[in-house]
Amino acid sequence: MRALDDTICAVATPPGEGGIAIVRVSGPRALDVARGLLRKANGSELSLEPRYATLANVVTPGNNRIIDEVIALLMVAPRSYTREDVLELQCHGGRAAANAVLEAILAMGIRLAEPGEFTLRAFLRGRIDLIQAEAVADIIHAQTADSLKIHEGLLQKKLSEEVSDWQRTLGDTLVHLESFLDFPEEELELQSAEALTTPLKLVANKMKEKLESYSWGRTAREGFRVAILGLPNVGKSSLLNLLAEEERAIVSPVAGTTRDTIEVKINALGAPIHLVDTAGLRASADEIENEGVIRARRAASEAYLLLMVFDGSRDLTPEEREEARTLAEGGSFIAVINKSDLDLRPSIAVKELLGYVPLKISAISGEGVEELLRLLRERAWAGEGPTSEEPLTRLRHRNQVAAALERVEQGIALLETTEYADAAANELQSARRELASLLGWGTPEEIVDKIFEEFCIGK
Ligand SMILES: Nc1nc2c(ncn2[C@@H]2O[C@H](COP(=O)(O)OP(=O)(O)OP(=O)(O)O)[C@@H](O)[C@H]2O)c(=O)[nH]1
Ligand SMILES: [Mg+2]
Structure with missing residues (x-):
C-alpha cells in the first residue's frame, strides 16, 4: 500500500472564480505548516485552537510578506477526515490566492496530493469502507437528486450495514459447522439441514433483491x-x-x-x-x-x-x-x-x-x-423509473454480491445433501471473503487504485 507517513496538500475547490477556495493539508507536518505560514494581523505568531475558525494571514516565511488573508481550521488526529492532523485554509476565491498559498506549502517540502488521496487515507486508516469512499466520489459527480440521495445513503453505510448483516449470518452458520468439524470427538450434533439453511436462504433472497436493483441504480448513477x-x-x-x-x-x-x-x-x-x-x-x-x-x-x-x-x-x-x-x-x-x-x-x-x-x-x-x-x-x-430506494449503483458492487450469492447457493446445496459440511463451510467462507472485498477489506490493490483514480485532486 502507499506511503501514509508523509504530509500531502492540494487545492480542494475546483479551478475558476468563486467566493472562496480551500487549500487542504493532511499528515504529521500539518501543524508545522500552520506554525510556519500563519500569522496574526500584527505579524505575531498564532496558535490554532482545534476545530475553531481563526482569521489569519498566510505569509512567506522569512520576510513575512502577506500572501492571503484566510480562515484557518485545524482538525487534530484522529478526529479528522483522514484521521491525521488536517489543516484547511479558506483563501479568497479564484486561482491566484489558493495557488500562491499552495506554493508556499509546497516550498516547505510538503507533497502535492494525488487525486482522491485524502479519501484514500480515510479508507486505509479504516475511517470509512470502500463503499463509502466510492460514495464520496459519486456524490461529487452526482447530477440529479436521485443520484445524490442514493449515494448519501451509501455514505451513511446503508449498504455497508446490510452487507455486514449478511456476513454475520454466514458467520453464525460457519461457527456451528466448524465446531462440528473441528471437534468430532465431542460428538456435537450437526443441526438439521433445514435449521442450517433457513437463515442462509434468507440472505440469498436479500442478495437477489439487491442484484435486481442494479439496473435502476446504474441508471441513477451513470x-x-x-x-x-x-x-x-x-x-x-x-x-x-x-x-x-x-x-x-x-x-x-x-x-x-x-x-x-x-x-x-x-x-x-x-x-x-x-x-x-x-x-x-x-x-x-x-x-x-x-x-x-x-x-x-x-x-x-x-x-x-x-x-x-x-x-x-x-x-x-x-x-x-x-x-x-x-x-x-x-x-x-x-x-x-x-x-x-x-x-x-x-x-x-x-x-x-x-x-x-x-x-x-x-x-x-x-x-x-x-x-x-x-x-x-x-x-x-x-x-425505467426508480425501482428501489437503495439500489446497487456500481458494477463492482453487483459483481461482488453476485459472486457471494453463488457461493451461498452452493453452500446451501451442499448442506441439503448433508455429508458435505466441510465443503459447505468452504463455500460460506468464500462468500464472506467476497463480501469483505465489497467493503474494501482484502480488496486487490489495483482495484482500489482504479477507484481512487476517478477522484478529483483535493478530495
Ligand atoms: N446557424 C447555426 N449554425 C449552427 C447551429 N449549430 C451548429 N452550427 C454551426 O455548424 C457548424 C458545425 O457545428 P458542429 O457542432 O461542429 O457540428 P458537428 O455535427 O459536431 O460536426 P462534426 O463534428 O464535424 O461531425 C459550426 O460552424 C456551428 O457553429 C445552429 O443551430 N445554427
Ligand atoms: Mg462534432
Missing part, C-alpha cells in the same frame, strides 16, 4: 446513455455543448471535426442523461475519422436512445436518408432538425423518412431546447 448521431457538420457538438452548458466539444465549420466520442452527464429536468457526442457519419479517406465513425456506431449500439440530428439549412442527402433509416431500425430515437435559425428545408423530408414531424431546434439560439430536454426526460423515464 444516466441514460443518449448518443448524438448525424452527418458531419449538422451541429452535434454544438448541441452537446448547449445541453452540457459548457464548451466540452470542439465546434467548427469543418466537416469531420469530432473524432473521439465525448461524454458528459446532464440533468434533463431531473432525469440523469449521459450524452455521447460522436463523429459525423460518413465514409472518409482519413484513417482517424474512420475510427471515429466506428466509435460512433459503437456508441449508437450501446445507447439507450439515439438523438438524430439533421441540418435545417440544407436538403437531406441520399446517404443521410440511408443512415437515418438504418439508425431508426436499430433502436429507439428522437430526431431533431438543428439550425432552425436558418432556413428549415428538410423538415418535410424527415417527416416522410421517419414518419413523424421532428422537433426544430437551434444550438445557436437555444430555440426548442427546453422541449428537447422534456422529450429526453419523458423517453428516459418511460424505460
Whole structure:
C-alpha cells in the first residue's frame, strides 16, 4: 500500500472564480505548516485552537510578506477526515490566492496530493469502507437528486450495514459447522439441514433483491446513455455543448471535426442523461475519422436512445436518408432538425423518412431546447423509473454480491445433501471473503487504485 507517513496538500475547490477556495493539508507536518505560514494581523505568531475558525494571514516565511488573508481550521488526529492532523485554509476565491498559498506549502517540502488521496487515507486508516469512499466520489459527480440521495445513503453505510448483516449470518452458520468439524470427538450434533439453511436462504433472497436493483441504480448513477448521431457538420457538438452548458466539444465549420466520442452527464429536468457526442457519419479517406465513425456506431449500439440530428439549412442527402433509416431500425430515437435559425428545408423530408414531424431546434439560439430536454426526460423515464430506494449503483458492487450469492447457493446445496459440511463451510467462507472485498477489506490493490483514480485532486 502507499506511503501514509508523509504530509500531502492540494487545492480542494475546483479551478475558476468563486467566493472562496480551500487549500487542504493532511499528515504529521500539518501543524508545522500552520506554525510556519500563519500569522496574526500584527505579524505575531498564532496558535490554532482545534476545530475553531481563526482569521489569519498566510505569509512567506522569512520576510513575512502577506500572501492571503484566510480562515484557518485545524482538525487534530484522529478526529479528522483522514484521521491525521488536517489543516484547511479558506483563501479568497479564484486561482491566484489558493495557488500562491499552495506554493508556499509546497516550498516547505510538503507533497502535492494525488487525486482522491485524502479519501484514500480515510479508507486505509479504516475511517470509512470502500463503499463509502466510492460514495464520496459519486456524490461529487452526482447530477440529479436521485443520484445524490442514493449515494448519501451509501455514505451513511446503508449498504455497508446490510452487507455486514449478511456476513454475520454466514458467520453464525460457519461457527456451528466448524465446531462440528473441528471437534468430532465431542460428538456435537450437526443441526438439521433445514435449521442450517433457513437463515442462509434468507440472505440469498436479500442478495437477489439487491442484484435486481442494479439496473435502476446504474441508471441513477451513470444516466441514460443518449448518443448524438448525424452527418458531419449538422451541429452535434454544438448541441452537446448547449445541453452540457459548457464548451466540452470542439465546434467548427469543418466537416469531420469530432473524432473521439465525448461524454458528459446532464440533468434533463431531473432525469440523469449521459450524452455521447460522436463523429459525423460518413465514409472518409482519413484513417482517424474512420475510427471515429466506428466509435460512433459503437456508441449508437450501446445507447439507450439515439438523438438524430439533421441540418435545417440544407436538403437531406441520399446517404443521410440511408443512415437515418438504418439508425431508426436499430433502436429507439428522437430526431431533431438543428439550425432552425436558418432556413428549415428538410423538415418535410424527415417527416416522410421517419414518419413523424421532428422537433426544430437551434444550438445557436437555444430555440426548442427546453422541449428537447422534456422529450429526453419523458423517453428516459418511460424505460425505467426508480425501482428501489437503495439500489446497487456500481458494477463492482453487483459483481461482488453476485459472486457471494453463488457461493451461498452452493453452500446451501451442499448442506441439503448433508455429508458435505466441510465443503459447505468452504463455500460460506468464500462468500464472506467476497463480501469483505465489497467493503474494501482484502480488496486487490489495483482495484482500489482504479477507484481512487476517478477522484478529483483535493478530495
Ligand atoms: N446557424 C447555426 N449554425 C449552427 C447551429 N449549430 C451548429 N452550427 C454551426 O455548424 C457548424 C458545425 O457545428 P458542429 O457542432 O461542429 O457540428 P458537428 O455535427 O459536431 O460536426 P462534426 O463534428 O464535424 O461531425 C459550426 O460552424 C456551428 O457553429 C445552429 O443551430 N445554427
Ligand atoms: Mg462534432
